[in-house]
Amino acid sequence: MNNYDEIAELIKKKKFKFIVTIARGTSDCAALFGSYIFAKYLGLPTYSMPPSIITLEKSNFDFSLALVIVISQSGVSKDLIECEENVRKMGGKTLIISNNTNSPMINHSHFFFNLNADKEKSVAATKTFVMTLLVLLKLTFYSASKKKITSLIDQLSEHLIQDSKNQWNVESVDSSISTGFILSRGVGFALSNEISLKFKELCQEQIEPFSSAEVMHGPRSLIQNSFKLFILSINDDSGRSVQKDSKELMRYTNLSHEISFDKNINSNFFYPSFESSELDPIVIMTKFYPWVVNYSFKKGLDPDNPRYLTKITQTY
Amino acid sequence: MNNYDEIAELIKKKKFKFIVTIARGTSDCAALFGSYIFAKYLGLPTYSMPPSIITLEKSNFDFSLALVIVISQSGVSKDLIECEENVRKMGGKTLIISNNTNSPMINHSHFFFNLNADKEKSVAATKTFVMTLLVLLKLTFYSASKKKITSLIDQLSEHLIQDSKNQWNVESVDSSISTGFILSRGVGFALSNEISLKFKELCQEQIEPFSSAEVMHGPRSLIQNSFKLFILSINDDSGRSVQKDSKELMRYTNLSHEISFDKNINSNFFYPSFESSELDPIVIMTKFYPWVVNYSFKKGLDPDNPRYLTKITQTY
Incomplete structure (x- = not known):
């Protein structure tokens, strides 16, 4: 029995009533993605734990019904190590x-998934984000008794190569x-968080992520000409609602761009939906990452060495 | 027995293993505040449920161990009504x-707290945010068997009037x-989210909230001269860590401002810490709201009528 099977068994037997995620930066965007698919496909609520709750507040919980997922590319961040313990x-x-x-974290943890993303040479993690999404999708679909996810992932590779x-x-x-x-909205919202981080880190652009439902509560006031608007829609109900919500907002600015699967939209950011649209987040990110690297170059920046940043961020 | 006592009893008897919050906009900032104090003082994890999980995905959960808190100033948003049901x-x-x-929501709900904030005449809710924090603080401290919160709130009123x-x-x-x-960080992080919303809504300024720990992962790349930096520190361990984290960042820009209780800091945003610093979030917001209204006027805007916005935001 592999780790996926074992966790799926525990979830089916209701040994876990909720999930806890602990992560920072790009890994936290992946955790947000996880929280949405755990809710959507498994009906499991997720507590996104701020590490300070442990490192500063020394809070104590009853986690006997919790599956605690720690996501860390480097595996050596001190605050996450303390949280895991x-x-x-x-x-x-x-x-x-x-x-x-x-990683010292894996010595005592109950489960470990290796991202196998090879060395991340640049400061900005990209491969590890995509690989983390795959682990979370696989975990979710195994637990929902949809093991065909494994063969779908193989087909996805073909799909990506063909469209490269x-x-x-x-x-x-x-x-x-x-x-x-x-x-964005739904599973797309987590992607918009990661895309926003990369715009900041690699391009020095403040492209802030918002739920297309939340933006109506105040933030829409900012939208005007000379303000960029990216709309990311997934090929599902959430995507259709994003497109509907955004129609009015797109009239406020001459700089709107749709990241969309919809061929009827005149978009420079078209992505071909995979037959199993749950895997579309991977398709989108494998289009976005090469784009953002080139866009960073276009701005005269070096995406491998964003200013002020170091490879491992130590926060406490 | 009032509602506070009754819920406190249920929490003490471990009838609730976790909390769920459902809210949007300013109310969601209050929910975020709640999630931190529930963790810090009660050791209860909180699932911040995106309404789309119910309205779009029709997900199903086992909420038999959950206290579900719906926060809505108007009480008439369709998506929240559907979520509550x-x-x-x-x-x-x-x-x-x-x-x-x-509100139709209170007809069948198990508990109801009236904010008693009188009529919110302007589009931007401010009184209701402060009153929601008070309800959440009272609920938390009753559950932590610290009923003296009630007399502290009375003293706080005096404190605010004296300093007005x-x-x-x-x-x-x-x-x-x-x-x-x-x-910001800790309980201050939720306040920075609300302050950010008001900067957007009333002043058309994109002042984005970040945890002072998270900002190290990429976003710091944006900071430079002609980029504003507000640092909000609470009078506790989180506040001290925010001040430490921010020292380096403040060197990157000539436009930094500290919202602080610390008299040694040369700050235009000083607030007098209350003897029980758990109530300082109220002190800060009662300083900020009048300020942001005046700042909006200074920019030639009408804070009572932000552009594009209506009083009740219907999202679905």
């Missing part, structure tokens, strides 16, 4: 998702404007 | 926090710059 003491079963097989020549064009976006929103 | 069917005990005693002449000055902030961050 503590939640285990509180009865939580811990699952580490990391790209480091030497269709790359998004950096010329379509005005690089002289550095503020905007990226709106 | 559904989580009750899934076994959750629902608690409504609203400013509307005629010390208002923050709108001249200290450069109104020609419209982008920046507001950094």
Whole structure:
């Protein structure tokens, strides 16, 4: 029995009543993605735990019914190591998702998934984000008794290779404007968070993520000409609702772009929906990452060395 | 026995293993505040449920161990009404926090707290945010067997009245710059989210909230001269860590401002810490709201009628 099977068994037997995620930065965007699919497909609520609750507040929980997922590319962040130790003491079963097989966290954790993303040479993690989504999808679909996810992932590789020549064009976006929103909803919302981080980190652009439902409560006031608007829609009910919500907002600015599966939209950010649209987030990110690297170059920046940043961020 | 006592009893008897919050906009910032104090003082994890999980995905949960808190100033948002009905069917005990005693939500809910904030005449809710924090604090401290919160709230009123002449000055902030961050951590992080919303809604400024720990993962790349940096620190361990984290970042820009209790800091945004610092969030918001209204006027805007916005936001 592999780890996926074992966790799926525990979920089916209701040994876990809720999930806890602990992560920072890009890994936290992946955790947000996880929280949505755990709710959507497994009916499991997720507590996104701020590490400070452990490191500063020394809070104590009853985690006997919790599956605790720690996501850390490097596996060596001190605050996450302290969190993992503590939640285990509180009865939580811990699952580490990391790209480091030497991470001290995996010594005592109950489960470990290796991202196998090879070395991340640049400061900005990209491969590990995509690989984390795959682990979370596989975990979710195993637990929902949909093991065909494994063969779908194989087919997805083919799909991506076939479409690899269709790359998004950096010329379509005005690089002289550095503020905007990226709106999405549903599973797409987590992607918009990660895309926002990369715009900040690699392009020095403040493209802030918002739920297309939340943006109506105040933030829409910002939208005007010379403010960028990216709309990300997934090929599902959430995507259709994003498109509907955004129609009015797109009238406020001359700089709107739709990241969409819909061929009827005149979009520079088209992505071909995979037959199993649950895997579309992977399709989108494999289009976005090469694009954002080129867009960073276009702005005269070095995406491998964003200013002020170091490879491992130590926060406490 | 009042509602506070009754819920406190249920929490003490471990009838609730976790909390669920459902809210949007400003109310969601209050929910975020709740999630932190529930963890810090009660050791209860909180699932912040995106309404789309119910309205779009029709997910089904086992909420038999959940206290479900719905926060809605108007009490008439369709998506929240649908969420309340559904989580009750899934076994959750629902608690409504609203400013509307005629809200259809309160007819079947298990608990109701009236905000008693009188009529919110402007589009932007401010009184209801402060009153929601008070309800959440009272609920938390009753459950932690600290009933003296009630007399502390009375003393807080005195404290606020005595200090009401010390208002923050709108001249200290450069109104020609419209982008920046507001950094905080711990219970302060929820406040920075609400402050950010008001900057957007009333002042058309994109002041994005970040945890001072999270900002190290990428977003710090944005900080430079002509980018505003607000630092909000609470009078506790989180506040001290925010001040430490921010020191380096403040060197990147000539436009940094500290919202602080610390008299040693040369700050235009000083607030006098209350003897029980758990109530400082109220002190901060009662300083900020009048300030942001005046700042909006200074920018030639009408804070009572932000552009594009209506009083009740219907999202679905």
